[in-house]
Amino acid sequence: MLSTAPPSIPTTQEPALSVIEPSPTAPAPTATPPPRRGRPAARLAGLLAAFLLLVAVVAVSLAVGAKQLTLAEVWQGLVDPDSPAHAVVRQMRLPRTLLGLLAGAALGVAGAVMQAVTRNPLADPGLLGINAGASAAVATAAGLFGVAGVDGYIWFALAGAATVTALVYAVGGGRGATPARLALAGAALNAALYSYVSAVMLLDAASLEKMRFWTVGSLASADLATVVRVLPFAAAGLVIALAAARPLNALALGDDQARALGARPAAVRAAVVVAVTLLCGAATAACGPLVFVGLLVPHLVRVLTGPDLRWLLPACALLAPVLLLGADVAGRVLGRPGEIQVGIMTAVLGGPLFLHLVTRTRAVRS
Numbered sequence: 001m002l003s004t005a006p007p008s009i010p011t012t013q014e015p016a017l018s019v020i021e022p023s024p025t026a027p028a029p030t031a032t033p034p035p036r037r038g039r040p041a042a043r044l045a046g047l048l049a050a051f052l053l054l055v056a057v058v059a060v061s062l063a064v065g066a067k068q069l070t071l072a073e074v075w076q077g078l079v080d081p082d083s084p085a086h087a088v089v090r091q092m093r094l095p096r097t098l099l100g101l102l103a104g105a106a107l108g109v110a111g112a113v114m115q116a117v118t119r120n121p122l123a124d125p126g127l128l129g130i131n132a133g134a135s136a137a138v139a140t141a142a143g144l145f146g147v148a149g150v151d152g153y154i155w156f157a158l159a160g161a162a163t164v165t166a167l168v169y170a171v172g173g174g175r176g177a178t179p180a181r182l183a184l185a186g187a188a189l190n191a192a193l194y195s196y197v198s199a200v201m202l203l204d205a206a207s208l209e210k211m212r213f214w215t216v217g218s219l220a221s222a223d224l225a226t227v228v229r230v231l232p233f234a235a236a237g238l239v240i241a242l243a244a245a246r247p248l249n250a251l252a253l254g255d256d257q258a259r260a261l262g263a264r265p266a267a268v269r270a271a272v273v274v275a276v277t278l279l280c281g282a283a284t285a286a287c288g289p290l291v292f293v294g295l296l297v298p299h300l301v302r303v304l305t306g307p308d309l310r311w312l313l314p315a316c317a318l319l320a321p322v323l324l325l326g327a328d329v330a331g332r333v334l335g336r337p338g339e340i341q342v343g344i345m346t347a348v349l350g351g352p353l354f355l356h357l358v359t360r361t362r363a364v365r366s
Contacts, residue, residue: 043311046304050318054101061097061325062089065332091223099222099230100325100342103287106234106279108320109241109313111294112301116248116309117272118182124295125280128186131291132193133164134284135215142211143200150226150285154233158281164189165273214288217343219328222286230282237278238317244271245309252307290343292350293320299354323350 062078063069069077069085077089107125114123125131137160141147147156171185201211213220247263255265283290297320298312305311324342327349331340 043305047311047315047318050315050322054318054322057322057325057329058097058101061100061329062093064329065093066337095222095224095227096219096328097325098224098227099286100219100328101321102227102231102234103219103283103290104293104321104324105317106237106283107290107293107324108297108316109238110276110279110283111320112298112309112312112316113241113244113248113272114276114294115298116252117269119252120182121299122183122295124292125276126289126291127190127295128168128182129164129189129193130161130168130186130276130280131284131289132190132197133160133167134158134281135197135289136160136193137163138214138285139197139200139211143204150229153285154230154282157285158233158277161281161284162273162277164193165277169273211288213341216341217288217290217346218341219287220339220341226286230286233278233282237275237282240271240275241279242313244268244275245313248272248309249307288343290324290346292346292354293324296350296354297323 059071059074062074063071065088067088069088073083073085074089076083077085078094080086110130111124114125114128115121134157137156138153141152141156147153167189168182168185171189172182197215201215247258247268250258250261250263251265251268253261258265258268297316301312301315301319305315324346327345328342330349331342331345334340
């Protein structure tokens with residue numbers, strides 16, 4: 001008898017979806033690592049490199065001049081009053097170097113916070129007329145009131161810087177100001193104020209003699225008394241700017257987002273105005289108007305640190321003096337037996353470097 005297998009009954013149940021689980025030994029997929037510049041370790045290394053570069057430039061500034069000194073002679077001149085280099089190092093080059101450090105840090109940080117608060121990459125104490133306002137006030141003090149010396153200049157410079165800061169903001173549209181309107185307002189005020197400075201100097205021979213080096217920007221007449229007088233104003237401005245770094249980061253997202261993050265936009269902008277006034281007024285009173293330092297350095301530093309102002313501002317405070325002291329040393333070397341004023345050198349060096357930076361940025365974006 002033949003036996004047959006029972007027919008298979010078709011099932012209507014759908015097959016279960018199989019889920020392939022990763023092997024316990026297989027590495028889990030990871031997200032793309034953040035760019036290197038976002039890592040705190042890399043940023044700290046960058047700040048350390050900037051500090052070492054600044055130390056090297058300071059050493060060169062103390063050693064290079066009409067009389068070349070070795071590093072050993074520089075050290076002896078600093079610590080030994082009986083050293084032949086003591087007068088050159090302590091009385092001439094050390095005050096000049098300290099003033100370059102102070103003015104460079106002030107202008108670099110001022111340019112960075114101005115670019116952040118106005119969202120304008122062209123914001124700069126020179127281009128927006130703030131240095132011109134301080135210069136016009138100092139020219140008025142020297143030409144009309146007979147004021148001489150940094151003790152008198154500093155208060156006029158601060159008043160002029162504050163007045164022009166308010167004027168640029170008002171003429172540029174107040175709260176509705178755009179980067180283009182701010183730049184145009186600053187350019188117009190800059191031209192008008194420097195014309196006024198030239199007129200005051202041409203009409204008063206005594207003012208011309210007092211200010212002919214000051215108006216182009218110079219460290220040549222620096223002394224320790226000048227450094228001591230401007231230090232409190234510059235230090236206060238630096239402290240305020242650094243304290244505003246975190247709320248300025250929030251402000252970059254817009255006023256509503258900044259409020260949601262706990263920042264107060266009006267208070268932040270007011271703090272920035274105070275900081276810029278102190279920084280630009282102190283630097284201009286001591287050295288005269290210096291251009292391109294506050295414009296160029298933040299752009300160069302931003303490539304290394306990114307837009308985070310908590311890292312950008314300290315890096316600007318270190319690298320802006322490198323640019324200023326480097327330009328001063330170059331002016332001493334190229335202008336022998338005299339020297340080329342540092343304000344001329346920053347314009348000559350800063351212009352091509354900034355054009356190269358803009359060209360390279362456009363090429364990368366395209």
